[in-house]
Amino acid sequence: MNDRAAKPAPDASDWVADRHGEHVLLRRRGAGAGKDSLIGWPPPVPGQVFVLVSPDAAPDSSLIDVLPSLLLRHVVAAGVDSVRIGLPGLGKDPVVPQALADVLKVDLFAPDGAFLIAPGAALYAGHPAAGWRRFRPNLPPVFGGLRHPVPQWEPSMPASPVSPAGAVAEPVPAGVYVRDTGERAATMGDKAFAVPVDPTQxxxxxxxxxxxxxxAATADVVRGLATGPLRLVPLTAEPLTHAWLAEFTKFLGRDVTVATVGSLPYRPFATVLRQRADGGQEVVEALAPPPGWTRSGPRTYRLGDVVADVVPSGLVLGTGPGDSAADEAPFDPEGWTLHLGVPGQPISPDVLTAAETLLDSLDGATRETARPRLVGTLDDRAHALLGPNAVTRVRPPQPAPPAMPRVSRPKPPAAPPSVPPSAAPPLPPAAPPGRRGPVAPPGILVSAAPVPTVSGLSTRKSPPAPANTAPSRPPAGDPPSLRTAGSQPPPPPRPPVDAGATVPELPVTPQRTDESSPYAESATERLVMPTAPPETTLSAPAPAPAAQAKPDPEDQPPDEVDVPAEPEPVPAGPALVIPDRASTNAEQTRFAAAAGEAFGEALATVNAALATWPSMRQENTPGVKADYVAVCLYLGNGPGGAAEVNRAVRTGREASVDGQIPCLASGLRRLPTHRRAVLRQGKGGKSLERVSTPGALLTEPGFLAGSIDLDVTVPGADLDVLIWPASARRTSELADGRSLNEAVFLAGARFKALAVRTAEAAGESTVDGPVAPQVAALFRELAPGEPASSSGDLDEQDLAVLAKLDKVLARRQRTALRVLDDPSVVSRLTTSMVEWDESMAAPAGTGRTATLTS
Structure with a gap:
């Protein structure tokens, strides 16, 4: 007798078939359900039965022998057309499943390899396996799909990885996972495989x-896969930035919905957004109401009289219609904004109490990333509650930049009877300055009597106070949370706050405004305001020393040229110092939102430049493109143009297009350096106010533009300014088709006066056409970090550059020039180079600075 004959026959009674609705679980008798209770059973399909072999029993080799009798007894019945057997690898060898199909007289589906039984995975059996195989009675097997039930969109998705355009699209349960060609493929344990399937898209x-x-690469891949509705699911923050999403839909040419889940530092209230191809965003689905709130609409919550509107950027709390400006602010993956009130409407204590309740109900991460922003005005009751010294703004409204396309939303339904408010908290800190409307205040100044604080904010540990805040110590006996104003003068104005800043509580004395302002400084107890890391802000230097009185003409040195000129406008404050760093995601997001339609128009120019110039494609990311767009706007004649940006930088004010200045600085640093002479001009009989003796230094706070083309002039020019650059960046790659090739000096550039040349009158000119002005000022730009000569004299490097500029000037004066009449070009080439900080701009021992005026 052989071993096979001695082996006992398998007994089907050792197995149990448990019913789970229309499905069956096969397991060994005596074995518990174990992990089987966590199975994501698929929706039932008429005429089909799914049979899952318990993962603990799947390795049992005796199952194959008893499987026919188990299926006949517990599964196959009238009305059953097909059976799907969940046994990994059963379909790889067609012998057994084909025999089962022939015996049972039903279609049988078996997986080629492993498959997923997690909830929402749709029994996915695809990549790296080949999916489900379909065995039909007495017919050859065929491909049976990747999922069960088969979604309506599965035929449009690839069954294996494809790489049509610089990226790879590989199948995952929910659709496709798009990755860079150099990245590894996703596996069944990765997050991409855990995204649940939506049968509709x-x-x-x-x-x-x-x-x-x-x-662009992602859009190219997606365009080749599906033409119907689809949902983008970012697993990291970058593809959730507005710059990335706006460019994706622009390339795709249609709207998409976007899930905001993933690795974010907080839980967004807007769970699904619609990113429109025109750059706008809308909320499609919202989170369930916070504890204590009720849903009063698809995207609204209610607490008494207060309505919380879910918008892409966060929540709008108020008692009336929502704020259109808040509607248009885009989603930010780094944090959310709590908009308190709407412009022009009063804020009651009910709104403040609702804000307190809301923040108390949130988890720590969501509460910590909140950016409360005061939009409305405190009503009389809120003023009375917070004290006589409460304020609602710290500065007048700023001009509004172009808005994104508006999203209309229905007004909230009528409110139920009011719920009496509890003791209201002081207003939370404000968010960074928005794109439109009044700038939010840094906080509310409360009176001497302590009042409840917004719990979500006041419980945080306070970081060390910055050096320029100079907080005074509270008098003995005062409550720990209070501080009275001391005799110290107020600190300088705080720099603009980055959109990604957290909201700690700092003791800060507010800045005094002009005497006519209703926001004049008063004794304060505590000021809660947002701060940002130093590397993410535009900071202002210490105030410059008082300007010297203009010298009497008789006291000026005889070698100086003096032409009457209108003085530069007096700056409103210290000029901005632009940090030498790449722009942040938050700055790029704010800039894209504030630029509105202009962003999309400039983006087309940037994309054309990237396609034309391979050197610009070394880092092809949305952030880089946002930086280049900022440069395009600077070179344009609309909002964000050179005159407007430089006026903001010189006077220490915010640019009208929020976020443009750091993006502009970052974009210029990405462009190639220009190493030859650059031309600027002056005109209008006021060309040269004062150019002191050679060696004088001038520091320009703004971004100075000049012409690379030296055969041009502007109407009425009577002064040439030739500069040998060190930091200038060539912008011609971003200005295809323009009449002029330009270079732009980085903000804060220093220029050393080399000479003033005056050409002799030559009678009738031999040049056929416009000629250069007779007077020319020659400068050398000092390299970043290069020390200035302490004597103010010209050194060997200065003399070498002067010789080069003299040759350039001589050639220019023998050349017929073409006239530029584009107003924006004329403005960029002739706006004055102004003095910034005399203490660092003047050569040692002279106390003078050179100032070239237009």
């Missing part, structure tokens, strides 16, 4: 490994 998952393909 495929999902495009991005950001699995942290390296996100560009929006």
């Amino acid at each position: 495929p999902k495009v998952v991005v950001g699995q490994q942290g390296s996100v393909p560009g929006p």
